[in-house]
Amino acid sequence: MILFLKDGRTADSPDVLPDGHKLEKGDGVYYLAYAMGRMSSIWGEDADEFRPERWIIDGIFQPESPFKFVAFHVIYKIVFLQILLLDKTFL
Numbered sequence: 001m002i003l004f005l006k007d008g009r010t011a012d013s014p015d016v017l018p019d020g021h022k023l024e025k026g027d028g029v030y031y032l033a034y035a036m037g038r039m040s041s042i043w044g045e046d047a048d049e050f051r052p053e054r055w056i057i058d059g060i061f062q063p064e065s066p067f068k069f070v071a072f073h074v075i076y077k078i079v080f081l082q083i084l085l086l087d088k089t090f091l
Helices: 074-089
Strands: 006-010 028-032
Touching: none
Parallel strands: none
Antiparallel strands: 006 028
């Protein structure tokens, strides 16, 4: 059995998503990181291929914003690192 976890948030107040979808307070927004990592609308038509060269232009690495690709869960990593740094600062 394969289990795919969903991540999400609940709106604290009415809001509008970038695509124009309106949220009311308490509405949930969920996504499947596993599926997003394979979406051709995000990664291109060759989404199912491992191609790190897609970020190399003219021989130079062109990094994307780490927040663009939710599948990498960058928020959790940044918060964890901030906690570690703060703990070391106040020791």
